[in-house]
Amino acid sequence: MSRIDRRFAQLRDKRRAALVTFVMAGDPDPATSRALLKALPQAGADLIEIGMPFTDPMADGPAIQAAGLRALRAGMTLHGVLHLVAQFRESDAHTPIVLMGYYNPIYVYGVEKFLVDAKAAGADGLIVVDLPPEEDAELCLPALRAGLSFIRLATPTTDEARLPAVLANTSGFVYYVSIAGITGAGRPDYSRVAEAVARIKAHTPLPVAVGFGVKDASAAAIIAAHADGVVVGSALIDALAGTLDGEGRGGEAAVKAVSALVRELASGVAGAAKNSATGEKVSA
Amino acid sequence: MDAMARLTSWMDGPALPVEAARPFKSGNMTLQTPILQPNSLRQGPDAHGHFGIFGGRFVAETLMPLILSLEKAYEEARADPAYHAELQNLLTHYVGRPSPLYFAERMTQHLGGAKIYFKREELNHTGAHKINNVLGQILLARRMGKKRIIAETGAGQHGVATATACARFGLECIVYMGAVDVERQKPNVFRMNMLGAKVVPVQSGARTLKDAMNEALRDWVTNVEDTFYCIGTAAGPHPYPAMVRDFQCVIGEETRAQMFAAEGRLPDSAFACIGGGSNAIGLFHPFLDDRSVELYGVEAAGHGLNVENGHAASLAGGRPGVLHGNRTYLLMDPEGQILEGHSISAGLDYPGIGPEHAWLKETGRVTYLSATDEEALAAFHLCAQLEGIIPALEPAHALARIIDIAPTKPKDHLMVLGLSGRGDKDLATVAGSLGGME
Numbered sequence: 054m055s056r057i058d059r060r061f062a063q064l065r066d067k068r069r070a071a072l073v074t075f076v077m078a079g080d081p082d083p084a085t086s087r088a089l090l091k092a093l094p095q096a097g098a099d100l101i102e103i104g105m106p107f108t109d110p111m112a113d114g115p116a117i118q119a120a121g122l123r124a125l126r127a128g129m130t131l132h133g134v135l136h137l138v139a140q141f142r143e144s145d146a147h148t149p150i151v152l153m154g155y156y157n158p159i160y161v162y163g164v165e166k167f168l169v170d171a172k173a174a175g176a177d178g179l180i181v182v183d184l185p186p187e188e189d190a191e192l193c194l195p196a197l198r199a200g201l202s203f204i205r206l207a208t209p210t211t212d213e214a215r216l217p218a219v220l221a222n223t224s225g226f227v228y229y230v231s232i233a234g235i236t237g238a239g240r241p242d243y244s245r246v247a248e249a250v251a252r253i254k255a256h257t258p259l260p261v262a263v264g265f266g267v268k269d270a271s272a273a274a275i276i277a278a279h280a281d282g283v284v285v286g287s288a289l290i291d292a293l294a295g296t297l298d299g300e301g302r303g304g305e306a307a308v309k310a311v312s313a314l315v316r317e318l319a320s321g322v323a324g325a326a327k328n329s330a331t332g333e334k335v336s337a
Numbered sequence: 338m339d340a341m342a343r344l345t346s347w348m349d350g351p352a353l354p355v356e357a358a359r360p361f362k363s364g365n366m367t368l369q370t371p372i373l374q375p376n377s378l379r380q381g382p383d384a385h386g387h388f389g390i391f392g393g394r395f396v397a398e399t400l401m402p403l404i405l406s407l408e409k410a411y412e413e414a415r416a417d418p419a420y421h422a423e424l425q426n427l428l429t430h431y432v433g434r435p436s437p438l439y440f441a442e443r444m445t446q447h448l449g450g451a452k453i454y455f456k457r458e459e460l461n462h463t464g465a466h467k468i469n470n471v472l473g474q475i476l477l478a479r480r481m482g483k484k485r486i487i488a489e490t491g492a493g494q495h496g497v498a499t500a501t502a503c504a505r506f507g508l509e510c511i512v513y514m515g516a517v518d519v520e521r522q523k524p525n526v527f528r529m530n531m532l533g534a535k536v537v538p539v540q541s542g543a544r545t546l547k548d549a550m551n552e553a554l555r556d557w558v559t560n561v562e563d564t565f566y567c568i569g570t571a572a573g574p575h576p577y578p579a580m581v582r583d584f585q586c587v588i589g590e591e592t593r594a595q596m597f598a599a600e601g602r603l604p605d606s607a608f609a610c611i612g613g614g615s616n617a618i619g620l621f622h623p624f625l626d627d628r629s630v631e632l633y634g635v636e637a638a639g640h641g642l643n644v645e646n647g648h649a650a651s652l653a654g655g656r657p658g659v660l661h662g663n664r665t666y667l668l669m670d671p672e673g674q675i676l677e678g679h680s681i682s683a684g685l686d687y688p689g690i691g692p693e694h695a696w697l698k699e700t701g702r703v704t705y706l707s708a709t710d711e712e713a714l715a716a717f718h719l720c721a722q723l724e725g726i727i728p729a730l731e732p733a734h735a736l737a738r739i740i741d742i743a744p745t746k747p748k749d750h751l752m753v754l755g756l757s758g759r760g761d762k763d764l765a766t767v768a769g770s771l772g773g774m775e
């Protein structure tokens with residue numbers, strides 16, 4: 054059983070959804086990033102998605118674009134990302150880590166070498182935005198062979214006919230992107246989120262985590278009542294960016310600000326658990 | 338022999354390995370496309386959009402259903418004579434096709450070698466080859482019921498062509514253009530505004546063409562219901578590279594027929610500049626199986642190929658990678674981060690290239706060269722002075738290599754330049770290069 058499977062199973066026993074937090078590796082600098090990763094589980098993150106920075110993140114909004122560019126300017130590389138994961142694992146053997154990004158840096162690193170190194174560093178899964186099922190032979194199938202989960206995005210445009218193909222080689226969990234759009238944009242229509250999660254669950258036993266547009270505890274609570282996980286990214290990046298000084302330097306303030314928001318989100322998720330445990334669903 | 342008689346004699350003649358021919362019309366000319374040979378280089382891409390290892394569909398899941406429905410709509414349109422008739426009618430009466438194949442007599446005399454012809458795409462409505470592709474896509478958008486058109490643009494020529502077609506058909510038009518390009522191609526920004534398009538200056542990343550494409554993709558991901566993405570070059574996820582090529586093949590098909598009409602035989606060589614590669618693939622593709630025809634694609638060498646991040650020659654200075662939906666040659670750092678590249682010509686300033694060119698490079702069928710900013714400027718001036726034609730800076734790159742190669746060829750060598758656009762948009766840039774003459 055993988056770390057991801059184990060974590061979702063534990064949370065299911067507790068009747069609570071997972072809080073999945075996204076941060077960009079090396080944003081705004083490697084030292085702050087390392088401290089931030091270490092602080093996330095203490096603040097209430099159940100799973101961590103770590104962004105692998107890329108110059109051309111075509112599915113991301115301004116917040117994550119800027120985070121990636123800050124990280125690249127501070128010297129982050131794919132080797133550096135894996136090093137951060139390995140450092141995190143020195144003090145945390147249980148929190149699942151999912152690496153999220155775009156294919157080109159992985160392709161250039163070398164697929165087989167990347168999979169070996171990512172596994173050795175202690176990563177558990179991959180989300181690669183620009184690899185749909187049509188391109189499974191590139192990375193998805195090799196990743197599964199290497200013992201890494203390949204987490205696929207399902208979106209509002211993924212219809213009934215396409216869903217089986219999208220789910221076919223997915224493992225770990227399914228990431229439902231609740232709006233057609235880029236990260237950080239808009240607010241999902243919560244009533245349709247419940248419906249979409251149910252639609253996906255009719256096709257797969259995997260947990261379904263929902264993201265895009267979750268910014269605060271109340272939104273997290275609503276999603277947590279309907280899904281197995283709540284993914285928060287841009288809001289955390291915004292919290293971090295708000296603490297940077299004129300030269301874009303990070304430090305303790307960044308870690309504190311992000312941790313505070315994670316605690317708030319975690320309480321939202323925990324609150325929703327009570328509601329669903331007593332059978333009352335929170336509605337939009 | 339008149340033109341039609343020559344065309345017919347070419348069909349009957351033994352010179353070509355043609356087993357059968359499918360007639361079609363371009364403007365008022367009837368052209369012939371040979372049915373493909375089993376070992377033809379014109380069969381790509383495969384069902385998954387691959388040209389060898391290049392191409393593919395590397396897009397976010399949100400876009401995948403849209404790309405599949407576009408592919409289906411394009412296949413249906415291709416098989417529909419009414420669609421072709423509508424497109425041909427527009428190409429004839431709106432664009433002004435066929436564009437002339439012009440004997441550049443003084444350029445020929447000056448260089449003292451090959452006999453040089455210009456395929457004059459700069460005479461098309463809107464002043465470049467871009468309109469050929471745009472009309473094909475806009476008619477497709479109409480068939481698909483899409484009312485909102487988005488496009489990326491570098492030099493602004495594709496943006497102008499898209500704005501033009503949208504005005505013609507009453508469609509909403511949003512053009513993404515890097516903020517740097519908005520500055521250096523002001524006349525085209527003004528033209529787009531006049532045509533009713535909304536030009537969005539893109540501030541992200543390097544603020545040039547690649548970032549405009551990122552932003553257009555972000556728009557498409559957000560507006561999936563009503564929006565058609567009209568890509569301006571033979572790149573992007575399948576089916577775009579093949580579709581854009583098909584629309585641009587009119588350049589090479591006409592050239593073929595016109596050269597037979599003028600000289601009674603195939604050209605010996607053809608040259609075209611390469612940004613994403615649409616005018617080049619359009620000129621080359623109909624000749625790919627005529628192995629006697631030398632094909633030269635010319636990339637932008639900017640400040641020089643040895644200047645780091647100082648050029649936009651993806652094939653000469655790049656490696657295979659994945660960006661904007663396809664695997665192709667890209668300019669990138671050792672970590673796979675995309676470089677900005679540089680060219681004096683905004684239309685060539687793109688760190689990638691269409692996947693079919695990447696494949697043609699590997700097969701060796703097309704020779705890829707490059708020309709620097711300085712060489713392109715010299716060619717620009719020579720063309721203006723000898724022929725009374727002010728070319729765009731993009732095709733001036735191809736002309737720069739003709740200036741070297743034509744003198745090495747015999748006088749009966751028939752050489753074609755794809756003159757992809759006119760230079761009005763570049764006057765400020767050229768004046769700037771002459772030292773504050775603005």
Ligand SMILES: Cc1ncc(COP(=O)(O)O)c(C=O)c1O
Binds near residue numbers: 571611615
């Ligand atoms: C006149 C002209 N030629 C060539 C190009 C390069 O594009 P492509 O390589 O797709 O033909 C452009 C692009 O803007 C252009 O305006």
